[in-house]
Amino acid sequence: MDDFFFSLVLAGISVGAVYALVALGLNLTFWTTRALNFGQGSLMMLCAMLTVHLAAQGLALLLAVLGALFIIGGLGIFIERFAVRPALKGAGSMGWVVSTLGFGIFLQGVAAKWFGAQAVAFPDILFSAQDYVSVFGQYVSLQYLVVLLVAVALILLLELFVRKTVWGQAVHAVSLDPELAGVQGIPVRRIILGSFIASSLLAGVAGLLIAQIGGTVDPAFGFDLVLLGFVAAVFGGMGSSVGALVGGLVVGLTSKLVGGYISTAAEHAIAFALLMAMLALRPQGLFGRIEVSKA
Amino acid sequence: MTTITRRGLGALSVAGAGLAGPWHPARAQAAGTIKLGFTTALTGPFNEFGEGIRRGAELAVGEANRQGGILGRQVELAEVLDDQLVPDRAVQNMRRILDNQEIAGLMCPSGSGPSLAIVDMVVADGRPIINPQAQTPSIIYPDGADKPPRPNVFSVAISNTVEAEKLAIVLAGYRRIGIVHESTGYGVTGAELVKQAVLAQRPDARLTMESYNQRAQDMTAQLVRVQRARAEAMLVIGLGADFAVIRRNMSRLNINLALFGTSGAVTVPYLAGAGDLVVGTKAASYIVLGRRPMPAATRTFVDLYRAAYGTDRWYGPDAANPLISLANTVGSGYDCIGLMMDAIRRAGSTEKGAIIGALNATKDYPGASVASISFTPQQHTALRPEDLGIYQMLKRDDRVVLELLE
Structure with missing residues (x-):
């Protein structure tokens, strides 16, 4: 395989897997509350x-x-x-957009105050940038490989949890109709809380994975990633785990291939072009379902 | 917006004077202090530079006040505002500073974007301003280097033009060169100037230019394009944290090229983020901190800094060998304020025309970052190619050090 193409694909699926993790974190809270936590970047x-x-x-x-x-x-x-929770008290309120984003900015300020505003070195976890394995004669970075494997494993585990466990079914029930789920004795409040904890943990893991790729972290770290995670979530279909994975990989791969073969100046912009195209052609995303409101 | 005004910095510098020798507060108060002001990135992700400038300015003022002040008056950093390197905030801050008619001299923000944003309003106002760090040449020479400079704008910064000339000398040793630059004005202008300078030295050179957005976490596309162009050397024009991402990315892709960086790139975040991978990197930066013995003014500055802040992030862990970037991050702020005070002293006045006249007549001023600074009505930039040196990063006694190559 062409070295050039292989390098771009490997980097694309690795960063794409991180976008997928962020997208899945956004999905988790979307399932239970129809709200997204735009403070995910600051949690990372x-x-x-x-x-x-x-x-x-x-x-x-x-x-x-x-x-x-x-x-x-x-x-x-x-x-x-x-x-x-306070922002959801009003029916149809979108106050959570501002409150979660505001909380993220608050966390940035706290981090700048406590840890300083400068970039600090992030230690290598498991492998360094120099560690690699040879696959079919190709040089494959172990850091990329770990990012990919951890991200995909977490996504699969979560999917198994939702599909195969009682608690997963309860999450599914809450996502479909929280009022009916409550009537049937499902602890809706605990499930919502759990979704926010899990979503935050996914953001944390994504932060750790990407920080060891870059090697430094500072208070403004993560903001771009949450935007790209959002693009991945919308592209794959809001609320779909498979969609999050596919969306993340498509965004990551497309960005790298466009950057490599066309222009690096277009690398970032192509992700948003994908978002606009998807919203125009299939607003529910690749694997999303069109929502039907009850009369 | 963080604001450090009279009560903070002024009191600090005045207190410094009180400790060192006879000082008469009543007399100084009656005469009033000489007030200087600036806006810079005191907080935010780029405060490496702005906070350094503030420290340099404080040291210069403290030192002048300890020696009795200027024209018998104490000097005060009366307006020090935070813009986080955001041009809009820099404009708001500078408006506020200019509204204070007592401010006699100004310093540019720590970056090309904010400096370009405020420079026209400062020119319209007419008070003198000195640029510590912004590299874009049009801040000083809006119509080109062969045309007159803005009348009240001076600079001690490493300009893209001079840095490009210096880097071209070493890059011209390679035929195929990759330039990876940030997508800001600094990166784009710098890359174009280096390209022109290299081609002027070596017309057969093949240059590949790739851009990236600041804070990108993966640069694979840029690097494999440089690799595919069969580059023998690569220059990175950007900031330290991004340079660290690039260096680690090179390692993951097993790309081994002669690696060069600009002075803004070989700062603490690069050393911290890339660790031992930095060994072998070459960069252009102020020459004075690499010289042994250091020039007297540089030695004084270094000792003052260490006495005030110790061997911290800006200075580095080695007391005998401060980081070269100390000149860029702190020394340039120290020089700007030092030059302004020197001009006020020679002018014998705080009137703006007199200070500008004195700045234009500056000759062989011993700076901390530039050994000998001279200005003329046509020449408003202090730095010449010989004020920069090419450094190489080496590992010595388990520490990464920058060694001057020439």
Whole structure:
């Protein structure tokens, strides 16, 4: 295989897998509340920053990662309770757009105050940028491979959870009709809370994966990624796990191939061109369903 | 918007003077302080530069006040505002600074975008301003380097033009060159100038130019395009954090080229983010910090900084060998304020025409980042190609150091 093409494809599916993780995080809260957490980017940043901070305090890297994820999960509860729940009290309210985005900006400010505004080095988790394996004579970075495998594994596990477990079915029920689910004894509030925790954790993992690719993290980290994750979610179909994965991979691959074969100046813009094309041709996305409102 | 005004910086510099020698607050108060002001990126992702400028300015003012002030008056950084490198905020801040008629001298923001945004209003106002870091040449020479400069705008920054000339000398040793640059004015202008400078030295050179957006987390497309063009060397024009992403990306793709960076690229975030991968990278930067012994003014500045802030992020861990980027991030702010105070002293006045006249007559001023600074009515930029050196990153005693190659 052509080295040039192979490098672009590998990078495309690796970054695409991260977009898919972000998209899935957005989907999780969309299932239960029809709200998206636009503060996901700041959670990605904070998880990476906390990991650096905890590791610098002498904690083993694995414990630092777990500690950071624990805090990020807790912030998921906070976001649901204070940024989303009040905003959903009014029927059809879109206040959550501003409140989640505002909370993200608040987190950026907190991170800048505590950790400083400059980029800090993010440690290599498992592999360094120099580690690679040879596949059919091609040089494959282990960092890319880990990003891809972790992202795909998490997406598959979540899909299995939703399809095969009782709790997953309960999530599905809440997504279809929360009032009816409540009448049937499903703990709707806990499921909504759980979706925000899981969504935050996915953002945290995505932050850790992408931070080790770049090597540094700063308070403004993550904002672009959440935009591209949103594009992936809409492209694949809002609410669809398979759609999130396919959307992420399509956005990642297309960006890299366009950047490589046409122009690097168009690399970023093509993702938004895809979004506009999808909204014009198939607003529900590749795997989404058209929503029918009850009269 | 973070605002540090009279109560903060003014008090700090005045207090410094009080500690060092006889000072008469009543007399100084009666005469009033000489007030200077600027807007810069004190917070936000690019505060590496703005915070450095602020520190440099504080050190210069503190030192002048310790020596009795200028024209018998204490100097005060009366307006220091935060723009986070956002042009709109820089404009708002500069409007506020210009509304304060007591401000005698100004300093440009830490970047080409904000500096270009504020420069016309400062020219209309007429008060003198000195540019510490913005590299775009049109800030000083809006109609080209062969035309007159803006009358009240001076610069100690590394201009894209001079940096391009310096880098072209070493890049011309390669026939196929890749230039990867950020998509900002700084990156685009810088890449074009380097291209012209290299082609002037070596007409058969083949250059591949690729752009990226600041903060991109993966540069595979840019790098494989440079690789496909069979480049032997690559220059990165951008900031340190992005350079770290590029260097790590090169490693993941097993791309091994002679790697060069601009002075803005070889800063702390590059060293922190790319770790040992930085070894071998070459860059152009101020020459004075690499010289041993350092020129006296540079030595004084370095000692002042270390006494005030220790071996911190800007200085680096090695007390004997400060990071070269200290000249770019802090030294240039120190020089701007030092030059302004020197001009006020020579003018014997804080009247804007007199200060500009004195700045135009600046001759062999010993700067911290540029060894000898001279201005004329036609020449408003301090830096010449010989003020830059080419450095190479090496690992010595388990530490990455920049060694001057020439």
